[in-house]
Amino acid sequence: MRLGRVGSASLLTGRPLRLQRWWLDRPVRAKGLIVIAIPLIALTGTTSASLALQYNESQERHVALAARDLASTADQVLADAVNAETGVRGYGMTGDPLFLAPYNLALTRIGAEQTSLRDAAITEGDSHQQQVVGATTGKVLFELAQLRSAISPGVNGRDLKPALEHEKVTMDLLRRQVADLASGPAALEAPRSNQISSLQGAITILDIAGLALGLLAGLAGIALFTSGISRRIAANAANADRLGEGQPLEPRPPAGDEIGRLSKSHVRAEKLLASRAAELTAARDVALRANRAKDAFLSSTSHELRTPLNSILGFTQLLQMSELSDEDHDSAEQILGAGRHLLVLINELIDIGRIESGDLSLSIEPIWILPLVEEISQRIGPLAAERSIAIVHQFAGPALAAYADRQRFSQVLMNLMSNAVKYNCRGGTITLTCQAEGASQVSVIVADTGQGLSQDDLGRVFVPFDRLGADQTAVEGTGIGLALAKALTEAMRGQLTASSVLGAGSAFTVTLPRAQGMIDDGPPRRPVPPSSARPLITAEATTSILYMEDNPANIEVVSRLLKGRQNVILQAVRSGRAGLECAIRDVPDLILLDRHLPDLHGERVLKELRAEPITAAIPVVVLSADATPGVIRRLLASGAIAYLTKPLDLAELGELVDSFASPAQESPGSYRHAKDTSMNSASGAGAPDAPAPCPQRAAP
Amino acid sequence: VNRIVLHIEDHAITRRLVERLLLTFRPQIELHVATNARDGVKAAIYLQPALIVLDNHLPDATGGAVLRQLASAEATAGIPVIIVSGDAPSADSEFLAIGAAEFLPKPFDIHQFLAMIDRYIH
Numbered sequence: 139m140r141l142g143r144v145g146s147a148s149l150l151t152g153r154p155l156r157l158q159r160w161w162l163d164r165p166v167r168a169k170g171l172i173v174i175a176i177p178l179i180a181l182t183g184t185t186s187a188s189l190a191l192q193y194n195e196s197q198e199r200h201v202a203l204a205a206r207d208l209a210s211t212a213d214q215v216l217a218d219a220v221n222a223e224t225g226v227r228g229y230g231m232t233g234d235p236l237f238l239a240p241y242n243l244a245l246t247r248i249g250a251e252q253t254s255l256r257d258a259a260i261t262e263g264d265s266h267q268q269q270v271v272g273a274t275t276g277k278v279l280f281e282l283a284q285l286r287s288a289i290s291p292g293v294n295g296r297d298l299k300p301a302l303e304h305e306k307v308t309m310d311l312l313r314r315q316v317a318d319l320a321s322g323p324a325a326l327e328a329p330r331s332n333q334i335s336s337l338q339g340a341i342t343i344l345d346i347a348g349l350a351l352g353l354l355a356g357l358a359g360i361a362l363f364t365s366g367i368s369r370r371i372a373a374n375a376a377n378a379d380r381l382g383e384g385q386p387l388e389p390r391p392p393a394g395d396e397i398g399r400l401s402k403s404h405v406r407a408e409k410l411l412a413s414r415a416a417e418l419t420a421a422r423d424v425a426l427r428a429n430r431a432k433d434a435f436l437s438s439t440s441h442e443l444r445t446p447l448n449s450i451l452g453f454t455q456l457l458q459m460s461e462l463s464d465e466d467h468d469s470a471e472q473i474l475g476a477g478r479h480l481l482v483l484i485n486e487l488i489d490i491g492r493i494e495s496g497d498l499s500l501s502i503e504p505i506w507i508l509p510l511v512e513e514i515s516q517r518i519g520p521l522a523a524e525r526s527i528a529i530v531h532q533f534a535g536p537a538l539a540a541y542a543d544r545q546r547f548s549q550v551l552m553n554l555m556s557n558a559v560k561y562n563c564r565g566g567t568i569t570l571t572c573q574a575e576g577a578s579q580v581s582v583i584v585a586d587t588g589q590g591l592s593q594d595d596l597g598r599v600f601v602p603f604d605r606l607g608a609d610q611t612a613v614e615g616t617g618i619g620l621a622l623a624k625a626l627t628e629a630m631r632g633q634l635t636a637s638s639v640l641g642a643g644s645a646f647t648v649t650l651p652r653a654q655g656m657i658d659d660g661p662p663r664r665p666v667p668p669s670s671a672r673p674l675i676t677a678e679a680t681t682s683i684l685y686m687e688d689n690p691a692n693i694e695v696v697s698r699l700l701k702g703r704q705n706v707i708l709q710a711v712r713s714g715r716a717g718l719e720c721a722i723r724d725v726p727d728l729i730l731l732d733r734h735l736p737d738l739h740g741e742r743v744l745k746e747l748r749a750e751p752i753t754a755a756i757p758v759v760v761l762s763a764d765a766t767p768g769v770i771r772r773l774l775a776s777g778a779i780a781y782l783t784k785p786l787d788l789a790e791l792g793e794l795v796d797s798f799a800s801p802a803q804e805s806p807g808s809y810r811h812a813k814d815t816s817m818n819s820a821s822g823a824g825a826p827d828a829p830a831p832c833p834q835r836a837a838p
Numbered sequence: 839v840n841r842i843v844l845h846i847e848d849h850a851i852t853r854r855l856v857e858r859l860l861l862t863f864r865p866q867i868e869l870h871v872a873t874n875a876r877d878g879v880k881a882a883i884y885l886q887p888a889l890i891v892l893d894n895h896l897p898d899a900t901g902g903a904v905l906r907q908l909a910s911a912e913a914t915a916g917i918p919v920i921i922v923s924g925d926a927p928s929a930d931s932e933f934l935a936i937g938a939a940e941f942l943p944k945p946f947d948i949h950q951f952l953a954m955i956d957r958y959i960h
Binding site for chain 2: 481719
């Protein structure tokens, strides 16, 4: 544990100790082996030392025992010899054979003891003393035998005296030798037992030390593995998490083992990521700059191309109006056609650029689908008729309205329908279907009976400039129409999808968010077919209408509607200020006022018209998409004679204009009353397809 | 009756086109031209035209700047201005918002151009 703390302290200071550095550089496997080996080595060392000591101790013990045996045997020999001598002396003095019994016994025992003495001496290895003792013992036996023969019957005590004396000398010698012998092993025995007890102490100490060392080494290993390695792994895991989250790494001390390599690879990965991120940022900046340059280029190109195109188209039109041969007129027509095609291409390119850069501005409002589809199909009609293509409408169910930008939605439909004509077979059919897609969406399907597309081509049909081989044919096109239509539809929160059967035809489906609630549910009437080629402004006009409207598509719709009326002159202005000026200058008979003008709000325009004495009496009809009852009440209270909801019900507008242009009208006041009631139950009145003939206005 | 139209345009061929158009179809109109913004504003003050046809890309200013200059001077504030521009047709609301009477995108249809002129000059 202590090692672990030291480690962490020096990790904090960032200067690892040399030992620690050495330890950190060992592979984890080596660390594991070291940690396991330390207690094992300690235990093995102490155990073998203890075994060696025990062997020594048993040797010493054995030697001590042998020495003691030798000493006691020698003592026994001496005692037996004394007994035998005493017996012989007694027999010699008394002649009593009873005294000879211990002599005989001692003699037998000495014989045996001499053998065991020799054995003990051999075991002992102290051979010189044993030989001496053995020789002396032999000599004692010899003397005793001499003595025994000396005291054979008939020998008296005096005769015994020299033998006894001789015997005494031998006995003394034996005594000395036995004493010597006893003093040898006895002297050895004391230090030996000291040695044994000191060995036993050493063994105990070794056992305890081995146990303690093993225990400590084991604890140290546990500490290293649990606190050291697991802590470093945890720190690395935390760094890996930071790497994943893109945060800066915590610095790790250098180490040569696997964990250290892991730390290093984290650092390398961080550097790699940083350099990749820098590369990506640089690449993105380059791409953004390029994109801005492209936008600027598109914008300036647009201007640069339109100006000469303006001259081409303008002068060609002028030329066409002069006296020309048929051939020259046709040439001028070709120039005009090519110029207009070029213009379409430029506009589509600009639109694509705007959508890509997010600069496309849309004016999303509820739009009746049916009238718009019919309007576009009428516009495409002449082109279809040229190729004998029939246009079939399949509309069923209630009137449908979508949230869309009228102009852009028209553009999408125009593109799909003109494709349906261009890529159809001569004499083919175009089927237009409008239907609700659940409660929240509506779709328009434009299906043709052309060659159809293979699955492969179907996948590329929305790719810009990929005309799927049509560029090899006479079919005219820019190659970005469908890509643009799809982008426009998506910008209006809709989808454009394609399906096709090779050889049978293709179908394109525009799906848009459904508009409900804001428009009354009465089915829209068919729009008035535009009458052909009558100029916008007719010289014979007798009723002047001023239309203040910023959306050119709406102006177009209304002007088409009014083209059918010979006695009406329409003047359209695109802003409130211009409208006020015109109203004061021209004092029109009727003002149509869009509620949302770019400069002034419709209600403000209405107020100013009412405040100006010259214009105060001009009837004003307000047009707007957001018709709430409150707004309608407020507008009528401010002096508007009627309020029409966008998308415009053309029949209703036509009726209104007609009733106004008619001299039979009573007064604006009574008209207002009439329209007040007709607004809700609209437009049940009169089929606009056949507008009532307009009576001439009363003489000025 | 004031039938003066001031055309401010640096592009010679466009000037010539407008001149030809008006000369051919609206001979009653008195056309004056200026080739840059400075001259255009001066001419507007001096001539007091009934209508100004203003190109949006002039060598010394944008149409928007000229428009503001005209609107801020008392002598020219009331003159309707048609802005003619080669910018995308959808730029119209920007110009109407800063006070243009009309916006005519290039290339324009000559009928459309004449109809627009007719709204201001009778």
